[in-house]
Amino acid sequence: MRVISEISDSLQKFSCRALRKEFIEKYVNFVKCPKPILRHMYFSLTGYEDSANCTMEQEIYERISKIISADDTQLLLDLRATDGSDSYYDILQVNERRKSEEMYMPLAISIETLKNEIAKRVPDGTPIPSNETIRLQFSPRNPFHNTALKYTGKFNVKFRVQTRQARVSHPDSHYAAKYFMYLKEFCVKFRENSMFLCMDDKAIIPVGEPGIPISTGVRGHNKVLAPTEGPLLVATDHDFHLGGLVPSVVFVTDIPEDPKDSFFSGNMHVRTKDKVFSPSSPLRHGAELIKLLRHTNNYSEDEANLSVPILCLYTDGGPDHRVTYETVKLSLALLFMQLDLDMIIALRTAPSHSWTNPAERCMSILNLALQHVALDRDEMESKYKKMTKNLSTLSSVRNQAKLKTGLKEAFEKSMESVVDTVNERFSQMTLKGNKIMAHKGLSDEEVLAFLDITAIGHGADSPVATLNTKRLLRKARRVKPLLLPD
Template identity: 30%
Template sequence: MPVYATRAIRREFVNTCDTFLDNVEKSRVCQIYKKFVGDSTTNETEIDVRVKLAFDLRDPDIITDIQHFNEERISIYNTFWEYAKKFLEGTAQDSVVAVDKRHHDPIVHLARAISVEDLKNQIAKLYLEELAIKFRNNIWLIFLDDKHRCKIKEPGHPVAAIEHEKQVVVTTYETFAVSDHDFTKCSLIPSVTMICNIPDNIEGSFYQGQVNIGLKDTTFQASSSLRYMTELYDMLIHTEKHHLFLMLYTDGGPDHKNTFLRVQLSLIAMFVALDLDYLVAVRILPGHS
């Protein structure tokens, strides 16, 4: 019985050989895999030759369109296209314009979506906002972020409230007798968490709600994804509400980056602890929280 291997399996074998064997040609590795495994898969060159031959013959009966098998299936992209149409017809209808070239003016007019990835993100944001409004009585919408580190001076020893390579304004006859910001033994980081009051409609503001501010000592209270989830769990428990949905918006810091395994485990722990049915973790760009 013929054996057919996928591209992913062949690629993994080639990469493994490339890691442990030095200066081995890729063609030889592929041939070794084909012989030992008994792979009957036709290589891409032969497939391209057959496809070219089919087009050169110009026989419509050779090529069969099998898309008609998908006519009754529900596409997973239907929701995306629905909200893409709503986005283009609604919020972006007055702002989708070409870029203005202004060489002597600091203001440049750009389109609402400056790339395909940006368009996808804005459509996803619109979808999540409407989802939050629809289930506003059963959902927590949380905005979480760490702010700038605050330096703490020693008693009788002032510290310059500036960063590296910045200047301090002093008078002509005054002595600048303060320490640099690097010479501090203690610093605090404010952590801001807002439990959003979800509006009734999409035109309402999402930037209002209960704001909680906590201070962390950078030495003894190092930030971690598990610490953030623990603090958030304590806040939500004290709201005396049991919602089934949780939507969490954070910045792109390492303690919130949802592609990291430790962050994913913390989110799973939160999902189990709150007995949720649905959890959405959205990571936005750093500095845009």
């Protein structure tokens, strides 16, 4: 027995979550015992003790072990069966989803519908209580309020406002998460020779017509300081407007020393531009990123090439950053050549999983600068005002600007003060002690200048450089999105 014991201790034990799950699901319908008991039974049979994922799960394992070692079956019971009835209370039962914290109630839309549904189940002639009596059977919203004394709390359910933070599942989410994990490990391994950037566009900020300020739509969680006497804080909730601002966020991450540490620290840059004549596009993103890395915070030693040879980009799956699009590939090639890189890695999130992008978490900081704010653009000259009076779409304004000389410049001038105001408010925000740096968008001439890739070897005025630039622009305009198979 001593020899057998020594051999048993020296043998390696193997198991996996799939085998444990198969064992539990196989016997859970035949054995009337909780799943923790079956899990403990599996550990005892295999001799493999799985490590807990969290502290709470470890406490459950230890509590189950103590109960089983005490040899008292009365210590373990299901508290749902102690409500005074032989069966579970299934009238307001919430769908059980153990892997998430969302709760779904498919039965009751309101108290009236709840009463009608229950009335169909009871025999005819059963007294039905009023809506107010049913409402008082729920748990109070605020247990510290005086009205909580009227509630009985018989139904462990309360009225809540839906939080819109549910995460949509996607079959590629696991692979995208693994790629992101590998990318972080790669950046940590080569942290002295790489730079990790996260990019994303914030939602469009509406800008009202002259004299009609429109709210940004960001509602503050606290009240704003205002003088006791004077003008009121009023603005239109929505209106027909053409103007709007697109803040593009570039988050330069401080790469930690361990890939499991937080990547949510670094410098945050916001470039605000007009949505009408400076919309987001892959080539514009590439040009703006080149200028940012060349002239900000010593990312470039000679203001031409990047100080490190490896650039890692992490974006969402929007049309401006989808790596399967040819226009996005052209913008990545532009970054590779203009910054003199040895390697560029572009990774995107799975569909409906943009919340994994660290740049997405920066948007809440920008919302602090936009709460209690209403914006309107400046007045244009009368002749340009007449040109846009009956135009209600972006395409119509852009087409009109191609036909009428000076309309584009006049509209951009009317948006300058709005851009300065928003950037000034953005620059007041900080991310973990680092001030947010706000920039203006690039003009079309500056974007075209960055597209002149061959100007480095032939000169900006060279006919070869001009010809190659025109070919690149012509190809970028006529190319269609190309979806490659997974």
